[in-house]
Amino acid sequence: xxxxxxxxxxxxxxxxxxxxxxxxxxxxxxxxxxxxxxxxxxxxxxxxxxxxxxxxxxxxxxxxxxxxxxxxxxxxxxxxxxxxxxxxxxxxxxxxxxxxxxxxxxxxxxxxxxxxxxxxxxxxxxxxxxxxxxxxxxxxxxxxxxxxxxxxxxxxxxxxxxxxxxxxxxxxxxxxxxxxxxxxxxxxxxxxxxxxxxxxxxxxxxxxxxxxxxxxxxxxxxxxxxxxxxxxx
Numbered sequence: 001x002x003x004x005x006x007x008x009x010x011x012x013x014x015x016x017x018x019x020x021x022x023x024x025x026x027x028x029x030x031x032x033x034x035x036x037x038x039x040x041x042x043x044x045x046x047x048x049x050x051x052x053x054x055x056x057x058x059x060x061x062x063x064x065x066x067x068x069x070x071x072x073x074x075x076x077x078x079x080x081x082x083x084x085x086x087x088x089x090x091x092x093x094x095x096x097x098x099x100x101x102x103x104x105x106x107x108x109x110x111x112x113x114x115x116x117x118x119x120x121x122x123x124x125x126x127x128x129x130x131x132x133x134x135x136x137x138x139x140x141x142x143x144x145x146x147x148x149x150x151x152x153x154x155x156x157x158x159x160x161x162x163x164x165x166x167x168x169x170x171x172x173x174x175x176x177x178x179x180x181x182x183x184x185x186x187x188x189x190x191x192x193x194x195x196x197x198x199x200x201x202x203x204x205x206x207x208x209x210x211x212x213x214x215x216x217x218x219x220x221x222x223x224x225x226x227x228x229x230x231x232x233x
Contacts, residue, residue, distance in 0.1 A: 003028060006201045006230065015230055019061060019108055022226035026209070029197045031190055032222045034111040041106075042088045046081045048109040055079050055112040057224075058087040060095055064102040066227065071098040077112060084109070113222045117172050117182050118211035121191060121223075123153065123198045125205045125231065131198045135191060137169040138211040153195045160191040173214060182214040186221040205231040 002010075005025045009017055017025065023033045037048035038061065049056045060073035068074045072094030075087035088107060095102055120138030123131050129152045136148025149166040151159050164170060164187055175181040190212060198204050206229040214221045 002201050002203060003197075006203050006228075010203050010230055014063075015232070016063070017228040017230070018063070018105070019059065019226065022228050023223070025197070025228070026194075026223055026226060029193045031193050031197070032186075032220055033226075034113050034222055034224065036108055036110040038106050039109055042085055045088050045107055045109050046084045049078065049084045050081065052109060052111050056084070057110045057112055058084060058091060059108045059110065060091045061105045061108055062095065062099070062102040063105070065095070065099055071095055071102070073099075110224070113213045113224055114215060114219075116213040116215045116221075117169070119169070119187065119214055119221075120148070120208065120210040121194055121212055122209065123194070123204065123207040125198075125202070130202075131195075131204070133163075133191065133195050133198070135163045136167050137172075154199045155192060155195045157188060157192060160188040160195075163191060164188060180216045183217050183220055184214075186219075187212070187214055190221050190223070203230050205229045 003025060005021050020038045023036055026033050035052045039045035039048045055077045058075045058078055059068055065071055065073055073091055078084050078087050091107060095104055118138040120136055122134040125131050131153040132150050133153050133155055134148050134150045147168045149163050151163060164184060173182040173184055198207060208227045209223045210225060212221055212223050
């Protein structure tokens, strides 16, 4: 059954979810995301950061901006209220300069996640097979290394473990050159729940969870950024 977040966006005639909707949808399926709040003003952003706890990331929210980093739409590791104010102003000025066509609806204030291995989990809808689930190394390396594997949804625990083991980045997850091993059980859990999410929401045409931060063993895996593209009704 289609989730109300997706159904509402489709009913509104939108082709994608806002980032706060995307994160809320993931959370509804039990997929871990950092605490976040939407703010429409500078003081609202400060209040949100104070409540969430520092450090935070501040990201611009605009329906016209798909890749926020390309237009200077993300400020990371903001440590205090003054930093939030400066980030808010910098984001608005950056978007005004680099994407003057964009309508800014506010900012997303998000709790920073500790450093970890960056992964990508995605989905694309195929008219023959249905949703295909992708997994691989994320962050800036996604397009550079193209280290990923795919399965037809829905996937089970066996499929998810196979996907994790198939990528070359698997060595990073098990503890490469003295690095601590990552929480592979948590990664597998995210893959299974994400597969269920897209299977139950056929209106989703594409989805990218990038990055998914894999923390040390026993500490989980968190989706930091998410994008959902919807099929027209």
